[in-house]
Amino acid sequence: MQDYPWWTDVQRELAKDAQKFTDEVLIPIGEKAVIKKEYPWEGVKAIAKKGWLGATIPSKYGGKQEEWGVTGACIVTEEASRAGAISAALSTALIGATHQILHDGTEEQKQRWLPKLATGELLGCITMTEPYVGSDIAAIETTGRREGNYYIVNGIKRFQTNAAAADLYMTYVKTSEDQDDRKKYRHLTGMILEKGMPGFSVERVNDWAGSEGMYNCYLRFDDVKVPIENVIGKEGEGWKVMMSGLNIERALGGASPLGLMRESIRYTKQHLERRVQSGRPTGTIATNHSKLADMYAKYQLCRLLVYYCAYCADLNREVPIEAALAKLYASEVALEVALDGIQCMGGNGLMKIYPVERYMRDAKLNQIAAGTSEVLRLLIYRMGSRVLAEDLKPHVRAFDEELGCPLPVGTPPAPKAPANERDVLKVLAEEYRINPGLSMTIEDMKIYLQCSDEDLMNYIQALEEKKLCQTWRNSRGQVELVRATLEGIKEANPPEYYKHIPSWVFPDDVF
Numbered sequence: 242m243q244d245y246p247w248w249t250d251v252q253r254e255l256a257k258d259a260q261k262f263t264d265e266v267l268i269p270i271g272e273k274a275v276i277k278k279e280y281p282w283e284g285v286k287a288i289a290k291k292g293w294l295g296a297t298i299p300s301k302y303g304g305k306q307e308e309w310g311v312t313g314a315c316i317v318t319e320e321a322s323r324a325g326a327i328s329a330a331l332s333t334a335l336i337g338a339t340h341q342i343l344h345d346g347t348e349e350q351k352q353r354w355l356p357k358l359a360t361g362e363l364l365g366c367i368t369m370t371e372p373y374v375g376s377d378i379a380a381i382e383t384t385g386r387r388e389g390n391y392y393i394v395n396g397i398k399r400f401q402t403n404a405a406a407a408d409l410y411m412t413y414v415k416t417s418e419d420q421d422d423r424k425k426y427r428h429l430t431g432m433i434l435e436k437g438m439p440g441f442s443v444e445r446v447n448d449w450a451g452s453e454g455m456y457n458c459y460l461r462f463d464d465v466k467v468p469i470e471n472v473i474g475k476e477g478e479g480w481k482v483m484m485s486g487l488n489i490e491r492a493l494g495g496a497s498p499l500g501l502m503r504e505s506i507r508y509t510k511q512h513l514e515r516r517v518q519s520g521r522p523t524g525t526i527a528t529n530h531s532k533l534a535d536m537y538a539k540y541q542l543c544r545l546l547v548y549y550c551a552y553c554a555d556l557n558r559e560v561p562i563e564a565a566l567a568k569l570y571a572s573e574v575a576l577e578v579a580l581d582g583i584q585c586m587g588g589n590g591l592m593k594i595y596p597v598e599r600y601m602r603d604a605k606l607n608q609i610a611a612g613t614s615e616v617l618r619l620l621i622y623r624m625g626s627r628v629l630a631e632d633l634k635p636h637v638r639a640f641d642e643e644l645g646c647p648l649p650v651g652t653p654p655a656p657k658a659p660a661n662e663r664d665v666l667k668v669l670a671e672e673y674r675i676n677p678g679l680s681m682t683i684e685d686m687k688i689y690l691q692c693s694d695e696d697l698m699n700y701i702q703a704l705e706e707k708k709l710c711q712t713w714r715n716s717r718g719q720v721e722l723v724r725a726t727l728e729g730i731k732e733a734n735p736p737e738y739y740k741h742i743p744s745w746v747f748p749d750d751v752f
């Protein structure tokens with residue numbers, strides 16, 4: 242496994258050891274479990290013995306967090322993802338129950354559960370999705386009714402990875418019907434449900450594309466009595482607890498497909514170097530070369546994103562954008578890499594004697610589980626707009642009379658107090674010369690106009706009544722965008738003001 246200059250010696254050693262262990266022990270066990278289609282218990286026990294399940298747990302609870310960091314957790318996740326369904330068990334255990342107990346649990350809860358999670362004596366999983374609740378996870382319908390020192394939990398969850406095998410279920414339930422709580426995201430509570438609690442049962446085990454042998458279940462809760470000691474955080478803080486885990490979940494979600502990408506490239510390269518067609522190895526064919534180069538580039542870029550994110554997280558920086566980008570990019574390119582691998586291998590690529598077709602199915606899962614690619618794009622759009630707000634501020638431009646085109650001015654002009662609505666119209670008409678076809682925001686207008694919001698609105702309203710400007714209002718009725726109407730453009734300046742005919746145009750052609 243390639244390392245990075247910022248990795249510590251311990252992380253480098255971990256990577257070397259994890260790669261060797263995966264090649265020599267995990268892959269043979271994992272591949273056998275896939276073919277036999279059985280839950281990879283042997284592999285899970287093996288990674289537990291190596292301490293991988295304690296990757297994110299501090300040493301005082303028996304884990305390796307200080308030594309390995311988020312980087313180490315990503316290293317073992319990348320390696321495990323070369324070994325079939327073992328990877329799903331590992332990543333679910335790292336983010337399900339473990340993270341929430343660590344982040345929001347009481348000291349008593351940490352002492353009670355973390356040492357056993359670190360050694361694999363207990364396995365965790367995360368229990369959010371329901372039959373009627375997917376991406377809109379705040380709409381959870383499973384209820385928790387407080388009765389003395391217990392919550393009585395009723396409902397159904399579905400798509401639960403590692404359920405049935407797991408012992409601790411980090412479950413989110415609705416504990417308030419109050420609309421005000423719902424608006425403030427205080428209607429949910431997180432709690433640990435334990436295997437064996439009366440009324441808590443596996444309703445169905447799904448057969449799913451990819452990760453053969455891994456359990457994915459519907460879970461039923463029929464009047465399950467959950468002691469208040471199992472609540473993580475306080476009642477009503479479920480949303481906060483859920484969100485706290487998302488960054489680490491997404492960073493690991495980015496690391497998960499790295500191994501299957503590497504294995505896709507590995508099998509493809511082997512094939513291209515050994516398959517002879519038309520008298521030469523298929524690897525010498527330019528289109529196959531080019532596919533392999535793209536696969537390699539995607540894998541390398543993806544690793545950079547994941548391990549940069551992990552590095553920032555190890556520096557205790559918040560990584561909402563980095564983690565979302567890592568998860569999104571990894572999910573998208575892993576599928577492309579697996580598909581290109583299959584194409585390079587021809588018919589053999591689709592045969593189950595090689596695992597590449599399975600990598601394709603595993604890769605598809607990453608675009609859906611733990612936040613779909615669409616939902617991640619929505620988040621990245623929102624967060625990106627906020628984080629990059631300063632860097633993406635529009636240029637202030639002015640019309641350069643000599644060159645006859647708008648140019649950035651660097652420093653904005655000093656704003657002037659408008660004497661009347663005509664001065665406001667002039668600004669809108671000038672915008673027609675600078676950014677033709679675009680409206681102005683109120684902030685844009687204030688670059689040129691020094692007046693109160695109220696005065697500006699009055700001028701805009703007066704112009705609108707005369708049909709010299711047009712506004713676009715948001716759902717609260719507030720003016721967000723303003724532009725001059727065609728009538729307003731004509732009214733503001735004489736026709737020559739807008740005219741610009743470049744010197745290369747034949748004068749006789751212009752009228």
Ligand SMILES: Cc1cc2nc3c(=O)[nH]c(=O)nc-3n(C[C@H](O)[C@H](O)[C@H](O)COP(=O)(O)OP(=O)(O)OC[C@H]3O[C@@H](n4cnc5c(N)ncnc54)[C@H](O)[C@@H]3O)c2cc1C
Pocket residue numbers: 333366367368369370374375376377399400401402403449457606609610611612613614615616619
């Ligand atoms: C194999 C597997 C394992 C899983 N493991 C777990 C687990 O361990 N624990 C758990 O709690 N859940 C788990 N899930 C559930 C997973 O997180 C959800 O499947 C996922 O969040 C999407 O929900 P959904 O399937 O109900 O799709 P829906 O929410 O119904 O979405 C359908 C489509 O609409 C799009 N869409 C929905 N809302 C929006 C929006 N606002 N903007 C843009 N597009 C939108 C989605 O992107 C998607 O393409 C798993 C799912 C799978 C398939």
